Amino acid sequence: MGAAAPTVASIGSFLDAIGSFLDSLSRVGWVSLLLGAVAFVVYLTLRSRAFFNTLRAAYPTESFQFRRIWGAYIASYGFNNVIPARGGDVIKLFLVKQSIPHATYPAVGAAICVEAVFDAVMAVFILTFAFSQGVFPKPPEFAKLDAFDLSFFASHPKFTLFAITLLAVLALVAFAVLSQRVKAFWARVRQGLTILRDRRRYVREVFLVQLGGWCFRFLAFWLLLEAFNVGGSVRNVLLVLGVNAVAAVVPFTPGGAGVQQALLVKVFGGVAAGSVIASYSVGQQIVIAVTTLAVGFVALVAIFRIRSFKEAVSLGKAEREREKAADRAAATSKSY
Numbered sequence: 001m002g003a004a005a006p007t008v009a010s011i012g013s014f015l016d017a018i019g020s021f022l023d024s025l026s027r028v029g030w031v032s033l034l035l036g037a038v039a040f041v042v043y044l045t046l047r048s049r050a051f052f053n054t055l056r057a058a059y060p061t062e063s064f065q066f067r068r069i070w071g072a073y074i075a076s077y078g079f080n081n082v083i084p085a086r087g088g089d090v091i092k093l094f095l096v097k098q099s100i101p102h103a104t105y106p107a108v109g110a111a112i113c114v115e116a117v118f119d120a121v122m123a124v125f126i127l128t129f130a131f132s133q134g135v136f137p138k139p140p141e142f143a144k145l146d147a148f149d150l151s152f153f154a155s156h157p158k159f160t161l162f163a164i165t166l167l168a169v170l171a172l173v174a175f176a177v178l179s180q181r182v183k184a185f186w187a188r189v190r191q192g193l194t195i196l197r198d199r200r201r202y203v204r205e206v207f208l209v210q211l212g213g214w215c216f217r218f219l220a221f222w223l224l225l226e227a228f229n230v231g232g233s234v235r236n237v238l239l240v241l242g243v244n245a246v247a248a249v250v251p252f253t254p255g256g257a258g259v260q261q262a263l264l265v266k267v268f269g270g271v272a273a274g275s276v277i278a279s280y281s282v283g284q285q286i287v288i289a290v291t292t293l294a295v296g297f298v299a300l301v302a303i304f305r306i307r308s309f310k311e312a313v314s315l316g317k318a319e320r321e322r323e324k325a326a327d328r329a330a331a332t333s334k335s336y
Helices: 005-023 030-058 066-080 088-099 105-132 139-144 148-155 157-177 179-192 199-227 234-247 259-267 274-304 309-335
Strands: none
Touching: 030 066, 030 105, 030 179, 030 199, 030 274, 066 088, 066 274, 066 309, 088 105, 088 309, 105 179, 105 199, 105 234, 199 234, 199 274, 234 259, 259 274, 274 309
16 A cells, blocks of 8 residues: 555646636636647647757758658657657657658667757756756655656665666667667668768758747747746746656656656745646646647548548568568578
């Protein structure tokens, strides 16, 4: 029963926050909410443009359309907001590979990782600011929050260290087992990271484009804070971005649900009434999830002629299995 207590508390807090959100609907600023949703879609569009530029550097001789990369990016983001453990990334890999002639999964996967450079740089500044404000819980205090995934890892440091070590060992074992194909694999990975070797092009076509997108993300959260009567300000938005950065570390729930709610209630405890903060914590999550899911679904149907997210995931897995089978067949033929 003791082990289940954090889970029960996390679910209870989330349900209470949903109740507060439903009770506050009559007080929501709908204009700010809609503008916030639009700003968030613009943010994702600029992120997808930076991703498109990364892919153009990796595949300079291939012809492919931005709208297909945008559709894949939006669809995967929307799916990640309703499915845990970033299941939408399967959709992105599959749709992008299908959109670029002669593309490979290692190269596309590496290209996806390029955007993490900007994210890491911004996270350092955002988290430094957040922890300096005196309202953001320190890492040891995460164990006391009503968010099961975050509190579990924070309160079991030995298990967390063991899990990280185990993953590293498994990676080394896999590297050794697949050593015959390592050279080809890393060649494809380097292809996906091509733009990082041209610093000026990377800054111009990726970093600055992502920075423009980040500004719209900042605007989106400002508007959503206003919509739910918390109050938009530079400090408040940076604290929300800090919460998002922490939630991204443990993506075991859709869109970091639970972790975000617990942290937002803690961080904004002295800014507004508890019911207002609870309403905002769930409300912004719902607005972003519904918006990106809807736009992503339209992109799937209109651009890729796929009728559901489930179909996209199934097609992606089937394509991956066919590619593995082809690789095994090629390796077998060479052995003879």
